[in-house]
Amino acid sequence: MRTAVNKPSVRLLWLACVVAMSGSLWAQEQKLPEVQVTAEAPEPDASAQINQQQVTAAELNEQQASQLADVVRYSPGVTLTNIGRFGSTGFNIRGMDGDRVAITVDGLALAERLDPSNLAPYAFFRSGRGGIELDSLKQVEILKGADALLAGSGSLGGAVLFQTKDPTDFLQTQGDESHAGIKLGFDGAYHERQFSVSAANRSGPVESMVLVSRRDGEQQRVPHKGDDVTGGARSIPEPLDNQSLNVLAKLQWQLQPEHRLGWTVEQFKANAEADERAKIGGTYLSRDTDDESRRRRIGMDYQWLAGSLWFDALSLKFDWQDTRNFGITKMLMNYATCPEGIQPCMRHEDRGFRQVQQRLALAFDKELSQGILHQQWLYGVGVERKRISSWRTNTHFLGESDQVGRSEAFAFVIPHIDIDQWYVLARDQVTLAGGSQWTLGLRYDGFNYKPELSELLQDQSGTITSGRFGNLSGQISYQYPLTDSQQLKAQWGRGFRMPSADDMYGGVSSSTVTDINGDTVVIWSSAANPDLKAETSQNLELAWSWQPARRQQLQLSVFRQDYRNLIESQVQTRLPDLQYQQCVRGECTLIEGNRYSQPQNIGRARVQGIELESLLQLNQAFSLRLAGSRQYGKDSQGEPLLSVSPANALASLRYQAPGQNWQLLTTVQHLAGKNEADTLQTQADGSRTSTVLQVPGSATVVDVNASWDLTAALQLQLGIFNLFDREYYRWDRMRFIYPGGGGPRGDVQPGTDGYRRFAEPGRYIKASVSYIF
Secondary structure, three states: EEEEEEOOHHHHHHHHHHHHHEEEEEEOOOOOOOOEEEEOOOOOOOOOOOEEEEEEHHHHOOOOOOHHHHHHHHOOOEOOOOOOOOOOEEEEEOOEOOOHHEEEOEEEEOOOOOOOOOOOOHHOOOOOOOOHHHHHEEEEEEEEOOOOHHHHOEEEEEEEEEEOOOOHHHHOOOOOOOEEEEEEEEOOOEEEEEEEEEEEEEEEEEEEEEEEEEEEOOOOOOOOOOOOOOOOOOOOOOEEEEEEEEEEEEEEEEEEEEEEEEEEEEEEEEEEEEEEEOOOOOOEEEEEEEEEEEEEEEEEEEOOOOOOOOOOOOEEEEEEEEEEEEEEEEEEOOOOOHHHHHOOOEEEEEEEEEEEEEEEEEEEEEEEEEOOOEEEEEEEEEEEEEEEEEEEEEEEEEEOOOOOEEEEEEEOOOEEEEEEEEEEEEEEEEEEOOOOOOEEEEEEEEEEEEOEEEEEEEEOOOOOOEEEEEEEEEEEEEEEOOOOOEEEEEEEEEEEOOHHHHHHHHEEEEEEEEEEOEEEEEEEEEEEOOOOOEEEEEEEEEEEEEEEEEOOEEEEEEEEEEEEEEEEEEEEEEEEEEEEEEEEEOOEEEEEEEEEEEEEEEEEEEEEEEEEEEEOOOOOEEEEEEEEEEEEEOOOOOOOOOHHHEEEEEEEEEEOOOOOHHHHHHEEEEOOOOHHHEEEOOOOOOOEEOOOOOOOOOOOEEEEEEEEEEEEEEEEEEEEEEOOOOOOOOOHHHHHOOHHHHHHOOOHHHHHHHHHHOOOOOOOOEEEEEEEE
């Protein structure tokens, strides 16, 4: 609940600035209009990025979004990476993905991922970045380009900012009121059944809500038939059962007209069980998986509409978040090391990753007007602590019984780590006479890494030590009104990503050997690097926008994104005078010097591109959206950047006749194929070969969505997706497929149709019905 006070609104003054930039108001008089409206506390997640897209809950509902990938399904230039068994590692924006694209929920970053590249082909464990229920979302803001100012670490390519619903999103009036609703849905792509219930209430100064969502699904449907065979030639998806449950509850108390206190509790849990028949082969007689992810969050926020000399409003937030990922792989194996020689035997690989976060953030906002100059200040500070841990247990059973024959427990990849972070930021948006606007911002982050060794993880290399560093980032943008309806925008931005726990300390290993003189020497296989620096990016962007009317707008932008200090593993040499003998399977080789791998800040890359976004209101009933993106990138060695997505474009036609209670949305999307030349990589012998098993071609896909408001309380939605049943593939899935013919490594047997099980869904329907009591 908001209470009116005698001061300008942050949000409406921002809208007034946008209107002023068109030049029409300034042509009449050279001063800002005075506005008296309801005040609000600062919006620390409101970005000043000139290239951004906002997707509201109404749009997600209209598009019948049910999977995380649906959030960006109609956002050219933005995709969701899919690594297979463990789902998504995040979004891909401008050639960056994983932890290099920031993801926040109500301003709090999601947990970092754990994904050692050398272990990825085994698919025993890779922690993702999911844990978001779409029905709980109020809005999604997609930032394209470096914007660390508000998104913080991970904002190399951009950021995706999720905002969850509040009680006011369910309550329609300003007085005491109650709400209850139910929604049932079905997604044919995964045979998913969805159920959610919502309840909200306002009683005097107290508003509350609870939203519970449940999903049950199966493996993805593909547009072709195939035999239920085992091994890497399998062309249809493997059997899968998954469930998720999300609970979101909020309580907000308007203590006084200027003071508000709020609490948030959110809990997400998902489980997936799969029969990995494509892995059967060699020593594997069967392989089943049981994976679970959990995210719990408790938040408290206080807002004060102070109207003081130094700030108009204050926002204080405290958040606690616990994220856990578990992966159990159950294998029936026929191999010589079975306990007591009983073959075949069961083996369980049990791995997990946990991150606990605590954050305290304080933000202020202040508006200043002096003659023809208007300023909108946002400044704040914050501290955060993360506690990261991982574990692994190998259990070998006696034959196919449940009796344990041998069990081994040890730390998985990384030690326990505490990461302390603090930041300070300030941003000023300055609007001048004539409608031009400057945005100037700076942010400084400090980090301190403190690893802990244990009996489960020892470090003979002595490289797992504390690390400390800082990073300065900023943003400068300028908007200039060319005419009443046209604007020219320019921006420079700097993003960064702090080294992850895996970057800093992952996979440290060493062994003891005897050199040719008979002396015992410790040699390193891989070492940590506590002296790593943050990865950084710089974004240069120029945009032209045209808005002759409220529902007529177009923006064309070109950009260049430069990445520096990217962390890559590099071979190093120590003890150059050391000589020792290394024997593998009976063959011995004389080794000179200790060669080992270590992460270094050596990577550089550049991504360039062009993006179009437009909306045209053709008449009272029809509107047309056109959008597209094309980008390309290379690293400092001239090698194509594999993470750059192919070009795509869409045209979306909406029909909604005035006074009618139904609407129809038809979207035609073209996905360009990946140029095979852009998948070639230079090998050690100088040859250039593709590292991708199957390069996807182009495809044009048509989706049709319809919705009916049968009554004021009852709504029905129906959609047909991939209307013409096209068989097509997405680059951000195909590039993570590993060759292999069954067994512990790889997904697909080369030379077979095994890759076809990774096709996108064929023709399928989505349907939902919702009722408000």
